[in-house]
Amino acid sequence: MKKRTRLGHSGRNPFENHGIVNPPVNHASTILFPTVDELLNRYKSGDYQKTMTYGIRGTPGVFGFLDSIAELEGGDRCIAYPSGLSAITGALLSFLKPGDHVLVTDSAYEPTRNFADGLAYRLGIETTYYDPLIGADIASLIQPNTKVVLTESPGSWTFEVQDIPAIAKAAHAANCVVMLDNTWSGGLYYAAFDHGVDISIQAATKYICGHSDVMLGTVVCKESHFKPLYDTWNQLGLSVAPDDIYLVHRGLRTMEVRLERHQINALKIAKWLEAHPAVDRVLYPALESDPGHELWKRDFTGASGLMGFVLKSKSREGLAAMLENMALYGMGYSWGGFESLLIPTFPRKFRTATTWEDKGQCMRLHAGLEDVDDLIDDLSAGLDRYMKY
Ligand SMILES: Cc1ncc(COP(=O)(O)O)c(C=O)c1O
DSSP: OOHHHHHHHTTOOGGGTTTOSSOOOOOOSOOOOSSHHHHHTTTSSSOGGGOOSSGGGOOHHHHHHHHHHHHHHTOSEEEEESSHHHHHHHHHHHHOOTTOEEEEETTSOHHHHHHIIIIIHHTTOEEEEEOTTOGGGGGGGOOTTEEEEEEESSOTTTOOOOOHHHHHHHHHHTTOEEEEEOGGGTTTSOOGGGGTOSEEEEETTTTTTOSSOOOOEEEEEOGGGHHHHHHHHHHHTOOOOHHHHHHHHHHHHTHHHHHHHHHHHHHHHHHHHHTOTTEEEEEOTTSTTSTTHHHHHHHOSOOOSEEEEEESSOOHHHHHHHHTTOSSOBOOSOOSSSSOEEEEEOGGGTOSSSOOOOOSOEEEEEOOSSOHHHHHHHHHHHHHHHHTO
16 A cells, blocks of 8 residues: 555544544553562563553553554554654664774764763763765764764755765665654655664654644664664653643544645646756755755655745845744744744854865755745735845
8 A cells, every 4th residue: 555545644543542543541650460470470461562551551552653653664563752853862872881982973963963062962972963975985983882873864954965865875884773853855755764764753743743733752673673672762761741742643544645745846846946046056955956865866765845045145134134033934833733933044054074175154944834925925015025135
């Protein structure tokens, strides 16, 4: 069956739930056992992730969601975390210990860097940032103590497409675990495991949820990598509320149709921006002019709604005139919801392995589900205001 079919049917079994279409929401901390034997032997049979023992480890509606996401991404197992960031940090902590070394793409989501430079550093874990376009040359940065290579493709601020198969090949030759922040693709447009990834991470807060109202992270892996992930998750007590899981599972059912519209809108906006006199360049891999386009075409099956663009100039007053008067685009540090967003970004500030050469103001735009002509009209008026400065 095609993925779009499965998205509507995965992770639910109505006739185990009184015929109700959607999985149940069970509010539970305590779970009772009818006999001493069942109490003491609770893990003796079945799947330990899905054995009902205590609310922190999940309930049937949660387990259904985990099945859906594992299926979406083509993995064996999923673990849910209270945010995308905790999914990234939880995954890293599962495979790193004091004295280890991790390679992190220079294009990583900034709080991922904060963790690497903060808590991971304090725990004695060393980080080297690498050029996202490094490809097979990642081999030259691998040390005897390198355990993990973290990728993010495309980078959610700067949109470089990484050659994940080449990176994974070199990393696996040195027994490193390859992790991918796969949020941009929604897990739908990038089949992480077919490209050599071991651990696919998403901020389900974004496209899977799709409605800007829940924080959630997911990590998907094959059975081979599950135990360290689960043990760390369990030891950290990173439980997720069943209501949040329910909402995000509901979002998943429509993700494919939403992403299709995000993509149509984003591509039209990107092409329009590319021809605009105030714009220097557009960072969106689905555009033929994007330096990552060939890799994107080779590895991805679609593009989502998030892009960057660089203005020809830099003006704080111009930014305020544009952004504070947009009719449809909000200013906010997220994306993946139904609504359009536009913010200034400052990639130069947090790069260390590479330099960001563009002189003009960098922007990040999320194309929402509104009518694309309305979005372009709003953007056009905004850029007119910007150009007055
Ligand atoms: C690429 C990427 N990964 C991870 C995250 C973190 O997700 P959350 O906000 O759910 O912690 C974000 C959030 O903006 C993101 O953009």
